[in-house]
């Protein structure tokens with residue numbers, strides 16, 4: 001009798017515990033946004049660009065998929081009212097990242113990444129794009145934000161030609177940035193050659209794949225990430241654009257999210273639920289620790305680095321470097337490789353000055369500027385796509 005009673009109580013306790021666990025995990029998944037529609041991924045749909053009859057908007061919808069600093073998508077489009085083949089790209093001065101990018105250099109590289117996607121898509125769809133940089137002259141650096149608003153980065157004129165099969169175009173749908181570990185497999189000489197062939201006026205690409213250089217660049221990148229992790233205002237800037245759950249990602253379709261770390265599936269909703277219900281888990285010290293930890297893992301699993309250098313550091317050089325970066329990004333995807341920029345040592349804020357000088361002294365003689373430092377390798381894991389805004393948010397009257 002007594003034994004039966006105990007048995008019954010144990011069964012009841014286990015069932016209550018299970019019910020409680022089920023309730024807690026359901027609450028986590030719901031808070032994380034499980035089953036909510038993912039509007040922020042619409043631009044990645046292969047039918048998305050086709051919805052727009054104006055070929056200019058259609059190409060802008062491809063530009064939107066390009067890699068961009070802090071995923072701020074700082075692009076403004078103005079359609080020429082008098083010429084249906086012309087549109088202008090402006091840098092969106094409200095979308096700068098002044099703490100990490102005080103000189104708005106990455107912001108300009110990001111204009112270039114967009115332009116190259118437009119160009120690749122234009123060629124593939126039969127609208128070859130002629131890109132004229134800074135058609136109204138370069139910026140007034142003393143009044144940079146006003147100047148960005150007043151002067152276009154580029155005038156884009158679309159022609160008409162037969163659509164051309166372009167393997168780079170097929171790669172536009174592959175996520176641009178893979179922050180997971182890469183295999184130790186070295187690059188082949190053909191792969192290295194394909195990257196080093198990527199250049200533009202005053203811009204070139206160099207690949208470092210010997211162990212000594214990989215170790216040296218890895219050390220610079222890690223030391224710089226540690227400095228950044230301890231620079232509170234830079235971390236705060238990045239933290240402020242972290243989107244914790246589906247609701248936030250749909251509301252504000254730019255910035256960072258768990259997808260950026262390669263998280264997907266049920267784990268994504270679980271993590272999002274945790275952070276939403278227990279926001280202290282995302283404290284600034286936790287974010288710093290995570291940044292150092294993940295950078296250490298990424299760099300320890302990197303067989304090669306690519307570097308994009310420009311002869312000077314003019315705004316045009318920065319934009320052209322971005323164009324080369326997009327080409328590098330698409331070339332890597334086409335070759336089954338993945339890339340991730342590691343930009344900290346190249347950033348111009350005071351705490352990073354020593355690192356900036358060290359990497360430039362060693363790798364950029366003769367006054368060149370390193371515009372991008374990028375890990376390259378065979379990924380161990382595919383990663384999900386990241387948020388993108390609606391293309392019509394970019395277009396201004």
Ligand SMILES: Cc1cc2nc3c(=O)[nH]c(=O)nc-3n(C[C@H](O)[C@H](O)[C@H](O)COP(=O)(O)O)c2cc1C
Nearest residue numbers: 067068069070071106109175176177341342343386
């Ligand atoms: C100029 C520039 C600098 C970047 N720097 C970094 C970086 O330091 N670390 C990183 O993980 N990703 C970096 N990225 C990648 C962006 O964060 C990424 O493109 C953006 O979040 C959108 O995600 P996606 O590329 O996966 O679509 C950089 C991209 C650009 C264009």
